[in-house]
C-alpha cells in the first residue's frame with residue numbers, strides 16, 4: 001500500500017505513534033526552552049538538478065550525515081524560529097510565518113543555498129503542528145517553538161556550495177520566558193568582538209553568526225552581565241543588537257513618546273518582532289523611528305532624561321527590558337533597573353495579538369488547525 005500523502009501530494013505522512021499523555025504532561029509541566037521535542041519532524045531533501053524532492057513527516061530521529069558532509073566543514077547552515085500559539089477558541093495559529101519563510105530564503109541566498117518555496121515552508125509547519133498539536137501549551141506566554149533549518153549534506157571536501165541539502169523542521173514546547181515576572185537584564189557593550197561587518201552575514205540567520213558570538217557572550221557573563229550588546233564594525237560606536245535580539249530605545253521628545261531602533265544597515269538581523277513593534281507602537285499612539293544611536297547617545301540621552309527605557313525584542317522572549325548597561329566607560333542604570341511602562345505596554349499588546357486575546361487587525365495570524 002502506498003504511504004499516505006498530504007493534501008498537496010508533496011509530503012509522505014509517516015508519523016510516530018503519540019507518546020502517552022503522562023509522558024507529554026511531565027515534559028510540558030516545566031518545558032523551559034528547547035529541551036524537549038515533539039514526536040515528529042518534517043524533512044525535505046534537495047539535489048541540484050532535481051530540486052526539492054518529496055517531503056516526509058516522520059518520527060523525530062537523528063539525521064545521518066557523511067563525515068565529509070559539507071555542513072560539518074564549511075558551515076552552510078541556516079535556521080529560523082517562530083511559534084504556534086493556542087487560541088481562546090481552541091484553534092492554533094502561528095505569527096507571520098511567511099515573513100520567516102522569506103527571511104529563510106534571504107539567508108539561503110547569502111550562503112549560496114537553494115530557496116525553499118514559501119508554500120512548502122508553510123505546509124511543513126502546518127503538517128507538523130497539526131500532527132503534534134497536543135504539544136501546544138494553552139497558557140498565554142507559552143507556545144510551541146518551531147525550528148526550521150537547512151544544512152549542506154554533499155559528501156565532498158572541495159570548497160564550493162554543496163549540491164545536496166536537507167530542510168528539517170522540528171518543534172519544541174516553550175514555557176513562559178519570564179515565569180517569575182519580567183526581569184530586566186544587565187548588558188555588556190562589547191568593544192572587543194564584532195558580530196557582523198558590512199558585506200558579511202549579519203542580516204542572515206546562519207549558524208556561524210551564533211558560533212562567533214559565543215565568546216563575547218562568555219565575556220559578558222564574566223563582567224557580571226546577562227547579555228552582550230553589539231556595536232558596528234566600522235565606527236565602533238553605533239549600537240546594533242543585543243545578543244540574538246534587536247534593540248529599542250524609548251525617548252520622550254517634546255512630550256511625545258517615541259520608540260527608536262537602529263536602522264537596518266545590512267549588518268543587523270531584520271527581526272520580525274522589531275518590524276511588528278514599529279507598527280504596534282504607532283497604533284498605541286507612540287512615535288516609531290529607525291535611527292543611528294551611538295554609545296555616546298545612549299549615555300547622554302539617558303543622563304539628560306530624554307531616553308526613558310531600553311529593551312530588546314525577538315520571537316523567543318518577545319520583549320526583554322534592559323535595566324543596567326555596563327561597558328569600559330562605566331555603568332548606567334535605566335529606570336532604577338525596573339521594567340518601564342512603554343516596554344510593558346508593547347509586550348502585553350503583542351502577546352495579546354499572538355494569543356488571540358485581542359483581534360488580529362493586521363492579518364498577521366495564520367490559522368493551522
Ligand SMILES: *Cc1c(COP(=O)(O)O)cnc(C)c1O
Pocket residue numbers: 081205241243244245246269270271272273274313314315316
Ligand atoms: C532571530 C534574530 C533576531 C530576532 O528576530 P525575530 O524575527 O524577531 O525573532 C534578532 N537578532 C538576531 C541576531 C537574530 O538571530
